[in-house]
Amino acid sequence: MRIKPKSPREALQPEQAPAPPQRSRHVRNPLVILINLVITLAVFGLATVGGALYFGKKKFEEAGPLATDATVVISSGSGLSGITDRLAGQGVIDDSMIDEWIFNLGIRFYKNATNLKAGEYAFAPGVSMHQVMTDLVEGNAVTHSVTIPEGWTTAQIIDRVRKHPVLVGEITDVPGEGALLPETYTFARGMTRQGVLDQMKAAQDKLLAEVWERRTSDLPVNSPEELVILASIVEKETALADERPRVAGVFVNRLNKNMRLQSDPTILYGLYGGEAWLKDRSAIKQSELKAENKYNTYQIDGLPPGPIGNPGRAAMEAVANPSRTLDLFFVADGTGGHIFAETYEQHQANVRKWRKIERERRQQQQNQETQPATSN
Template sequence: MWRHVAANALTFLTVGLFLLAGLVTWGVQQYSAPGPLAEAICLRVPAGATMRRISDDLAERGAIASPTVFRLGADYTERSGQEKQGSFLIPASASMDEITAIVTEGGPSTCGTEVVYRIGVARTLAEVRERDLAGDGFTELAEFQPGLDPIPAAYEQVKAESDTTYRVVMAEGVTSWQVVQALNALDVLEGDVEEVPAEGMLAPDSYAITPGTPVADVIARMQSAQETFLAQAWENRAEGLPFDTPEEALTLASIVEKETAIPEERPIVASVLVNRIEQGMRLQFDPTIIYGITRGQGLLDRPIRESDIAGATEAELHGEVLYNTYVVNGLPAGPIANPGRPAIEAALNPAATDYLYFVADGSGGHAFAETLDEHNENVIRWRQIEAEAGQDG
């Protein structure tokens, strides 16, 4: 009798183990299989959220079939308890395993709302936008100039959301004074900065920020980035350049930055500057006149005058002519803006040309010339283009 009972128990145990193995296999398959989500969603994970809360939210939104399998899978793969705060893009048909990886690996939010503060030469613009889940772009919610325009309701709304991300994007060619003024005007940053950093020593780039960050910290990051890149570029410079220091290279790069925004033209423009310096010619670039007058504090709100070219106005304002390359020989006293990496690379590795002149060609680019006669012909063509445009207007 006892032998019979033991045999039955063993049979039931064996069947149970087979059933359990089958259940585990089914669970693993479910955890790794494509999910039921028909369209991508943005999953917000607040601070302190647990896998239970996340799994319930996912199930409610139709992203997973079983919250229990999701939690067991997270436990089995040892990712439970590693949930990261943020807003994460969950693609259509994502498996539970893929979703678990998304919400535990961290990194920047991949969806939701963001505020981008764009510091440009002419103005600073705040863009409030939300990622378009159906594509790779964004849907703009609001746009305004910080410190000048009324604050949109959409901006106040996204600021109240804990998972909104923020970025400062500094354009090439902006002056250090403009950067300080723009950062001081941002209500998400703290502690205004009064001292303007050295011109040219702020790296144009995109910088992630968090509310409450001191303005000085953001500027320090910009300075560190520019110092690091300038040192690297200087180490990889071409031989025989007509300047001796990284600071002079930065000055030349800032002129290149102001003269062209076309990537392929930067090394050619740099070659014109280098060729002129080597031949003892004055550089004669208008942006240096403008910087001598404004010292980078805003835009010149009038045309350049003959007296500006002669240096009289600059001399009257500052007591000495330092930046006007129509008057000084060689490079000006220092950078006239903050150049980006391509301009710095162009200054340190200019194209090999014999060009000494260039003028606008009507297409957004420039016509380059080796001789003054060629240049004068290019100038005549440009003036004809300007005249025709004026007639059409």
């Protein structure tokens, strides 16, 4: 077919652009439009949630606003919101709504909303929300302690427990003499006074059973209770750990020979009970020595009717396994220890030495008191 040539004018005219193609019927479908919208919103939502999680996690783990050491008491029964308010009030976490929301959400994210423990907590400057959560979940509370010296009577122990500023509540059940184990006991704020005493009693029961099982076979004590009685006397007679087995050996030898124990501390307990050592006392008076009482081992045979204090582990171990000696006597040596003797004659010589030391000390003290003060 022959093509008609264009005129010069027509050749100068630009060719008309082709018309755009018609949109597919599928693109114009309302369902497709809705699906596209949903996908777009989902992608945007995921991006938003991801950003929020990243921000929240970063905030939850970064250093907090606390500037100085702080102690916060979380009461028993406090809910998550109450704990959050207490922490914010003490400056451990920021008191802004966003930070409190992040803390609550973080606790719930880790599924610890019901695992937070009451107690007294110490937080260091800059502590993070995550570390706060960890401390509350693990119960890393501040611990307090009460120390009971060996040999103290139950009256002395009760007096110390009652005066402790952190313990709470009243003492409803006073244990018997010798029923408590002298040690250092740690506890968190909120512990009751009765609870600490119950711990001491349980510890003594457990230890006494163990010591009784390890005792030597030929002891002149017939029960764990008698072992505690003799151990309480040993405890009062010497404060030196390495002397306790030898002191126990003296009393065991005397019991085996049906000799009276003749222990001075038993006199005081028989006269004044558990309050005998609540006040400092000087040497025993002759009137006290001669006064009749059922604990006075200068007057009675064998063991007294009960302990004269609460012996510690070392004293009970010493009675259960005393030193194998022939010693029957001991007296102070002036240095805090004792001199031991097998015969009464040796003992009398040791007593004379001790009395000489006492006289010299009294004379020296009198000289210091009467010596006039010198001025510079």
